[in-house]
Amino acid sequence: KAGVTQTPRYLIKTRGQQVTLSCSPISGHRSVSWYQQTPGQGLQFLFEYFSETQRNKGNFPGRFSGRQFSNSRSEMNVSTLELGDSALYLCASSLEPGGTDTQYFGPGTRLTVL
């Protein structure tokens, strides 16, 4: 079974721009969670989508948003990019929502904001 895929793998943007990242979950998985990973803060939860609905959201500003499509693929968008948004963005998929089911991570998108 194919794993979680994320595109693009690398992205360079400038301050003020916006960016859209894509995540395709493992076939059959309906839950997609997004995380931001930085050396200082570690892995931080952004939001989780299940059946096209945002199930819960972490403590990030409204510039970070996401959505999920009927085929469970998910996108996240960051508007008005700031230097501090430079990070590895990881998505993870699971069969069921919440933290009870094992989450499988994609390879991540490395975002650099200049």
Added chain:
Amino acid sequence: QKEVEQNSGPLSVPEGAIASLNCTYSDRGSQSFFWYRQYSGKSPELIMSIYSNGDKEDGRFTAQLNKASQYVSLLIRDSQPSDSATYLCAVSEGSQGNLIFGKGTKLSVKP
């Protein structure tokens, strides 16, 4: 603020030794606990999950959970240089269920 705490390390052990990684969490409502391994430049991969008090063994890995003490650990027996990585402890958040990750412990296994 619900937290998951890990010693950042680095933890250095000789090849063949037992590596012991520890994690404490603040949310008494947490029900699910996971250990992930992350190699440099790669994404986290699941090593073990544990849901009830006690020990769970899988090959060279043993996870231990003590909900009363809010403590979860991972033992790696017969450590190999290929085990050198950062180990992330993840705990489900009691009310909403999303995972909270510790900042990870960097393990170095010396040949």
